[in-house]
Amino acid sequence: MANEMAKAYEAKLVEDGIYESWLSSGFFTPENLPNVTDSTEAFTVVMPPPNVTGVLHLGHALENSLMDAMVRYQRLLGKKALLIPGTDHAALPTQAKVEKLLMADGIKNPRQELGREKLVEKIREFAEQSKSTILSQVKKMGTSADWSRLAYTFDEKRNVAVNELFTRMYNDGLIYRGFRVVNWSVKGQSTSSDDEIETIERASVLYTFKYSKDFPIAISTTRPETKVGDTAVAVHPADDRYTAFIGKTFNVDFAGSKLTIKVIASEEVDPSFGTGALGVTPAHSPIDFGMYEVQKAKQDPIEIIQVIGLDGKMTVEAGQLVAGQTVEKARATVVAWLSGQGLLEDSKDIIQNVGTSDRYGDVIESVPMTQWWLNVNKEIPGRGKTLKDLMRDAVTTGLNGDASQKVSITPERFTKLYLDRVNNLRDWCLSRQIWWGHRIPAWYRGEEIAVGARPEGDGWVQDEDTLDTWFSSGSWTFSTLGWPEKTSDLKNFHPTNWIQMGYEILYLWLMRMILMSSYALNQVPFNNAYMHGLLRDKDGNKFSKSSGNNIDPIEVINEYGCDALRISVLSGNTPGNDSRYYTEKVEAARNLVNKLWNISRFIIGNVGGARHVDVPSNSPINGGETSLTLADRWILARFSETAKKVSSLIDRYDFSLAIEMLRDFTWNDFADWYLEIAKIEGEKGDVLLYILERLLILWHPFAPFVTEEIYKNFNSGMIIVAKWPTVEYELSSEDRSAFDQVCSAVIAIRNYLSEHKTLPKDVESIVMVNAGVLSGMESIIGGLTKVKAIRSGEERPESITPIVVGSAQIFVQLPAVDAASEKARIESGIAEATKFIAAQESKLANADFVARAPEKVIAGERQKLADLQEKLAALQKEHAALVS
């Protein structure tokens, strides 16, 4: 195998082949892993299913890097590691996309022209086709998912789960059909839940007017066009200005409508806003609808008039002046009418927050409709808890106070956000007026309603609506494992152990998964949730099609390799925080991967091929006398420290720091120090191979491809199922300090030469006086500094100013020395040492410090002072010699 490795790592040439070999190994399926038994601990992660019609973007690259690193790490630990892949039918965006394509093909109104069955079939075809695109791209990321368990939010099995869940919730009285104001997107022609609304600021005008000349109260609104639907005016019950009118009813002629306005009292009215009186439009405002319901409960009802239609135009009920007009047009019409009548008292510009559809972008209209809802405040029969309670318990005490049924969110601050939201949660509107999705399993015949399977008998018609896509996503952790069947998968792999997702879907998804799983299984969906931030471009902007800054991860992979992309998106990325993507980072990661490749190439080429080394043959672990050198002992211990550190960092989900530790060890300790020493000391096959093999394993979760490729040289099977290294070596404090001194000496000599602008080859000789631990290290120090003529001795050469390292004085004989610059060098050294000694002394002179600080800290400070004093003394001696 020696010398067969290419000069540089060419990711492009090997990645696809390696992925194929993983697939054919079967190791993505946990049951196929070596040495697993029924009792082997499982580690399960479900993949947040990418949108079936989407293409891979950098966000996916981050997600796949995160979850695959975690799963590969767990697999290397010997667990039954399972990553369940899947795709999302993404109801609304998918239908919208296909409709758009059809319209481009000349089908102007796809829903009308094709009808339900044909359109759904078109969407299904399209979805199936593009599903394979996104899946192949996920594979390009190296994701080690169990494709034999591939799921789809809209396949038959998931449909069974969704229907079962809906039916159970209906039978428990949690799902109900109710008439109330919903969030309506005119553009999308569908309802949306509160969580799918994004509020934006926009300029608006606040108009103040009276309905008619003889109406006693002026009101303020930004939506005058809706006032044709007003049926009441609400005032604060304690507002003296208006209390006299409460309970009275007025008939007014307003903008072409005859309105009956009742004055009602409501605590919700803010007397200080506008005129302190609120025109109540029950049909087109959730708050006003609330008042409508309160009045109804008080048996003092007010009317409800729908004046905006589902098409966003004013209805016939709005009166002939505005009927048929768009909302915007009607607004202008009503304002014009008001000023014409002299009713307009004031209009002022304000900045207003309005809700928009996060999918369609249009302003959400509130309209009254009968829809399906999930009640989050009702006690679940037999459980004594509401869904809200379950959602709360899951992140605090654990379900039923069971700590093993608790979700820990990383970073923790999101827990508070989650709890705040849970406390303010309102009933969830489940039904959507689109066709691409799980159809609501409700059947109607006249006044009869049946939920679940289609009832026996004729005349039953299924509900036209489909379910909110998050209803099926919410059951993802257990629907993928076979629920509602009592499968062994559910038993073995649920609750899942860990999940990662972007914080932007904390409410939409994480919350729903907790709700669904807690309800259906009395289990949390996962024990740990890792929230990652947004990946932004180098200037901190969001990636988006419209701003043209999109980056295709596949192109990045083709240019730099998948491992480089994975490392670059994970490094510098901390939980919950956004991070930036830029090319230099990928280049740096590519260089790192190549460095690892070249280290391996050098080692394998130099020791006559790779082989597994259980324990270095000259290691003390073998029992016998050790022939390990100081450098060997140091690097073995450093490796053990690194392995330990990396493990605990991944256990803490600190992928970024884990990579940094690995990089530091690989590049600095192993390549720059130890490999250079190994060239000098020679005969390092065992130690080098021992470390290399294990180092590749440590890198594998982050750089799966290059490590698998190099590992082939070891003929030890595949690295994907290798064994995570255990900690074996420790460094004695004597060794540690000795090696530190060797390094310090090397660095000091290099510095000295650099300061004197002298090349190592021009140095005549180096003599180390009072060498201490440095004696015996001459060849290493000489090799690393590239100065051949180096020795230890007791006789100090004449007229040279030495470098001081610890107690040793190192005399570097240069061809020519400028006495003045030498003096300056020594003096600056003295000045620096003096400064720090003063600082140390004052610290130690502080009685409070000595009295209160821990002994360990004080001892450290004393040692520091002693070292500095020793150094200063040596420098002063040299200085005296120089000036004499």
Next chain:
RNA sequence: GCGCGCAUAGCUCAGUUGGUUAGAGCGUCACAUUGACAUUGUGAAGGUCCGUGGUUCGAGUCCACGUGCGCGCACCA
């Protein structure tokens, strides 16, 4: 209005429970290099850790207030 986050080198960011002279990568500058690697090596420069006050023997780290930026929620009549 309520709440959360962030502010550390030119840039992007680390910095665990308070304890060396505050770190990394990239960038910059100087030098080196025919032997694993120019996808390299060696060295250097570069920081009032946003401000003010406090707690402490000791604060980048904890507390309070302030400033700037970002975000969530509510109001949005």
